[in-house]
Amino acid sequence: MELSQLPLVLFYRAVLSVSSQKWLTEGDPVTLICGVKGSSTGWTFSWFTLTASSDYGNHYKLLSDSSRGAGGNYTVSSAALNHTGIYVCRGERENTACNTTFSNKQPLWITGVSPPVSLIIGPNRAQHFSRATLSLSCEDQSNSGRWRMRSYTDHWGMENCSSRWASQTGSTCTISSITTSSTGVYWCWSESGENYNPVNITVHAGVILESPVHPVTEGDTLTLRCLYKRSTPPNLRADFYKDGSLIQNQTTEMIIPNVSKSHEGFYYCKHPERGQSPKSWISVTVSHSESQISVLHTLSSVLAVCPYLLVTVVLIVKCCRMRVTSVEEEET
Incomplete structure (x- = not known):
């Protein structure tokens, strides 16, 4: 067969993105978006999760509800802890043998209280x-x-x-x-x-930041230290930064009492001679009891307003009936 008679094979690449950050809290909405580079029409999509294997290769498991993301968007309205994983997608063209490659890997990490x-x-x-x-x-x-x-x-x-x-x-x-x-x-x-x-x-x-592994509960105390393995003691007198801004300098530890949501961010420490630590994200969660109090407060506010709303509705209905009655009397 001549080279010109060989079938033309086109390789399309699927591209996967996420509508929000990859670290989510239980209950957050998230949408995975799959597209095909260089082509936008005529595609349906399948969705997979990455599984570990003994031979260190990539193995993918088709999601049981993969068909609901056929249009290119796979939406989770309320993320559950079990949605943690590595996702990929792939496109297929109807009535053809044309498939895309597997997309880039997109991790989703879901944390809960x-x-x-x-x-x-x-x-x-x-x-x-x-x-x-x-x-x-x-x-x-x-x-x-x-x-x-x-x-x-x-x-x-x-x-x-x-x-x-x-x-x-x-x-x-x-x-x-x-x-x-x-x-x-x-x-x-x-x-x-x-x-x-x-x-x-x-x-x-080199230098590391001693910071909590798990999210800090709102109202708790957060303690950060700058450590260096080859010094005695390992605690360094260093500068502490949040989101790139200096917040405390030349101290062996930084203590933040009564932590709130405003304290969320990327933290690191820096020593003038030993160097700088990597950045760590500090997450702050609302305690379960505080959430319950907030819900109860909202319910009590609604219940307090309900009688006034009920009286208003009754008065409006009575006024409407009186108007209808007066109109009927004038017509007769």
Whole structure:
């Protein structure tokens, strides 16, 4: 067959984006948007999640409700903890054999106030020194032991806790010597497909910021320290920054009492000789009790107004009836 007679094969690339940030709170809405680069019409889409495998390749699982995102938008009106995962999409053209490649990977991390399983980190901080030992344990109230650790890093992709880089004992995963390539998101999962409690872990060879792994509850006290492994004591007298602005200088720790939503942001510390730590996002959540109080306050306000609204409606109805009656009398 001559070269000119060979069928023309076009390779289209699917592109996946998200309507909001990839870190969400339980109940937030989110939309995944799939498009085809260089082409905009005639496509239907399928949606997949990335699964870990023993051969370190990419394996995708078709979402059971994939058809509801056929138009290019896959919308979750209220994100649940179990929506945590890595998503991809792919386009297909009707009545042709034309498919796109799998899209870029789009992670979604969903955090909640009361997840069914607790993720315990040791040492209990978001940033860690390279070459140190890190342990991660998934614990529920029944101590069932069915939970395992899963990670997603830029360097290795998605992986289970394995002998290649860690050891799993029950629900505890131990990494004997972490490196900067260990930086990523870690969460608890079960073989039944549940994914809970994602946390962002950063590994650095120099200065690190001692900051909480999990979100801070509004009203609590937040304490931050600047640490350096090769000094005694490890606490450094350093400058502390939030979102790029200096907020406290030359101190061994920064304490923020009565934390509020306004304290959310990216924090880091800087030492004039040792260097600067990576940035860590500090998230602040409203306590469950405060949420209940807010709901009760709203309900009480509505109930307080209801009698006045009821009286107003009754008066309006009576006025309308009186007008109708007067009009009928004039006509007769």
